[in-house]
Amino acid sequence: MAVYTEVSDDELEDFAAEYDIGQVVSCKGIAEGVENTNYLLQTEQGNYILTLYEKRVNPEELPFFLGLMEHLAAQGLACPTPIKGRDGKALRNLCGRPAAIVSFLKGMWSRRITLGHCAELGPAMASMHRAGADFPLTRANNLSVAGWRPLFDAIRPRAAEIKSDLEEMIEDELAYLESHWPKTLPVGLIHADLFPDNVFFIGDRLSGIIDFYFACTDILAYDIAICLNAWCFEDDGAFNATKARLMLNGYRKVRPLSDEELQALPLLARGAAMRFLLTRSYDWLNTPAGAMVKRKDPMEYYRKLRFHQGVTGPGQYGIE
Numbered sequence: 137m138a139v140y141t142e143v144s145d146d147e148l149e150d151f152a153a154e155y156d157i158g159q160v161v162s163c164k165g166i167a168e169g170v171e172n173t174n175y176l177l178q179t180e181q182g183n184y185i186l187t188l189y190e191k192r193v194n195p196e197e198l199p200f201f202l203g204l205m206e207h208l209a210a211q212g213l214a215c216p217t218p219i220k221g222r223d224g225k226a227l228r229n230l231c232g233r234p235a236a237i238v239s240f241l242k243g244m245w246s247r248r249i250t251l252g253h254c255a256e257l258g259p260a261m262a263s264m265h266r267a268g269a270d271f272p273l274t275r276a277n278n279l280s281v282a283g284w285r286p287l288f289d290a291i292r293p294r295a296a297e298i299k300s301d302l303e304e305m306i307e308d309e310l311a312y313l314e315s316h317w318p319k320t321l322p323v324g325l326i327h328a329d330l331f332p333d334n335v336f337f338i339g340d341r342l343s344g345i346i347d348f349y350f351a352c353t354d355i356l357a358y359d360i361a362i363c364l365n366a367w368c369f370e371d372d373g374a375f376n377a378t379k380a381r382l383m384l385n386g387y388r389k390v391r392p393l394s395d396e397e398l399q400a401l402p403l404l405a406r407g408a409a410m411r412f413l414l415t416r417s418y419d420w421l422n423t424p425a426g427a428m429v430k431r432k433d434p435m436e437y438y439r440k441l442r443f444h445q446g447v448t449g450p451g452q453y454g455i456e
């Protein structure tokens with residue numbers, strides 16, 4: 137459960153009084169998510185999400201994230217919009233943490249990814265990339281190739297607790313990725329954590345995208361690579377090329393991909409797998425015993441990385 141910070145009734149009342157959102161009716165901790173504390177805030181006027189920002193979010197970067205959500209929502213993307221208080225500010229403090237209220241999105245994330253979900257994801261991701269093109273702020277991706285070695289150094293002494301050959305595997309792969317990482321692909325605004333639990337559906341239709349707190353300026357096709365990993369593998373570890381084809385072709389209808397971008401996909405998918413292998417390994421080794429949060433399995437990403445190491449071209453992702 138991701139409620140790291142408990143909010144008392146008095147603190148909540150004072151906080152909500154800064155907004156024109158009506159009287160608070162209830163405030164319930166949300167059990168999902170791993171990064172921040174989220175509450176479902178119900179007021180006389182409707183539902184909202186109250187987020188208190190925790191460890192991985194740098195408070196100085198919050199204007200970027202909140203501004204981005206505001207920008208994308210204004211462009212018609214179904215994503216949360218920050219709610220401003222009477223003073224015009226969306227960002228304030230609660231219980232010693234930066235905090236904001238955002239609009240509530242209807243829909244549910246799907247635990248069972250279908251071909252239809254992947255077909256919907258592609259164009260939605262491409263529309264997000266297009267809508268982000270004129271967002272004026274930029275943010276470097278601190279979890280891209282330059283950020284991987286410091287994470288590796290932090291997990292290295294205990295990597296064998298996860299898998300005996302993990303240290304050796306990451307060492308070799310990191311050296312390869314550092315020397316081959318593409319430098320000329322189109323760059324723009326990416327979500328960078330577009331996992332199934334951050335995409336809502338109503339029935340088979342995609343109804344919204346949430347959780348922009350890893351969003352950054354990076355290679356656009358890297359977002360696609362993250363999704364190849366997060367959406368196109370089955371529970372038994374098999375890669376589903378039909379899912380990948382539907383996602384990629386749906387994407388290309390809204391934002392065509394150059395040959396250079398397509399050829400780079402296997403490498404980007406290796407990098408994307410490395411990124412989540414590293415953060416999951418770090419969290420696996422460093423989550424305090426008894427913390428109310430479910431750790432995510434690093435080995436899932438070890439296996440995905442091994443798969444992409446064997447991919448020789450984008451054809452293996454189901455496309456010509």
Ligand SMILES: Nc1ncnc2c1ncn2[C@@H]1O[C@H](COP(=O)(O)OP(=O)(O)O)[C@@H](O)[C@H]1O
Nearest residue numbers: 166168169170171172174185216239240241347
């Ligand atoms: N704007 C929103 N509308 C509706 N539900 C939301 C919204 N934001 C978050 N949630 C709920 O909170 C959960 C955790 O949110 P998320 O942003 O993924 O947390 P974290 O950043 O901590 O991982 C989501 O799975 C969803 O159930």
Ligand SMILES: N[C@@H](CCOP(=O)(O)O)C(=O)O
Nearest residue numbers: 169170171329331412416432
């Ligand atoms: N998607 C990441 C973890 C980040 O969790 P989220 O709840 O913020 O999406 C992973 O799967 O490792």
